[in-house]
Amino acid sequence: MTGTRSIHNLALIGFMGTGKSSVGRMAADMLHFTFLDTDHVIEARAGKAVSDIFAQEGEPAFRQWERRIVEELTRRAKTVIATGGGLPADAANLASLKMHALVICLWASPETIWERVREHDHRPLLNEPDPLGRIRELLAEREPFYRQADVLVNSGMRSVREVAQHVVHQFHMARSVPR
Numbered sequence: 598m599t600g601t602r603s604i605h606n607l608a609l610i611g612f613m614g615t616g617k618s619s620v621g622r623m624a625a626d627m628l629h630f631t632f633l634d635t636d637h638v639i640e641a642r643a644g645k646a647v648s649d650i651f652a653q654e655g656e657p658a659f660r661q662w663e664r665r666i667v668e669e670l671t672r673r674a675k676t677v678i679a680t681g682g683g684l685p686a687d688a689a690n691l692a693s694l695k696m697h698a699l700v701i702c703l704w705a706s707p708e709t710i711w712e713r714v715r716e717h718d719h720r721p722l723l724n725e726p727d728p729l730g731r732i733r734e735l736l737a738e739r740e741p742f743y744r745q746a747d748v749l750v751n752s753g754m755r756s757v758r759e760v761a762q763h764v765v766h767q768f769h770m771a772r773s774v775p776r
């Protein structure tokens with residue numbers, strides 16, 4: 598990583614279904630920050646749903662969108678950013694987020710994740726015969742990246758409010774010590 602780190606934003610990373618969007622929205626309210634979800638920004642720009650980008654253009658095209666959005670995030674301040682689950686599994690994306698944001702990873706077990714996402718069909722990576730197996734596989738692949746977050750928070754057994762309060766507390770603490 599090059600340059601000086603200066604924390605203006607809060608970035609939530611973590612697997613699908615760990616609560617990044619719901620926790621992020623509540624944390625943004627508590628901090629009086631803007632909330633931004635990278636998937637929503639991509640959908641607005643591309644004019645189509647994430648699942649359609651995957652189906653029509655393929656995963657590499659979606660990852661290209663993510664890299665473009667990450668670059669734009671460097672110019673933001675006072676924003677809580679919820680990232681897509683695969684976005685930080687790219688060293689350059691993660692390094693870029695860390696330059697301007699405190700990076701907090703929300704964590705949950707594969708079983709909890711599956712319970713939370715099974716009702717939804719908008720996640721193309723889990724539309725397959727053995728979604729729980731796929732969750733385990735992807736989590737194992739991404740764990741080295743997720744572990745590089747500044748803070749890891751288990752969101753499995755806690756309410757959205759509790760996790761949001763914890764995340765906001767961590768953010769205030771991080772800003773009170775020079776990095």
Ligand code: S3P
Nearest residue numbers: 612613614636681682683720721
């Ligand atoms: C993905 C997670 C999704 C979305 C896309 C790919 C991933 O976001 O970006 O379906 O690679 O884990 P959420 O984590 O918000 O579900």
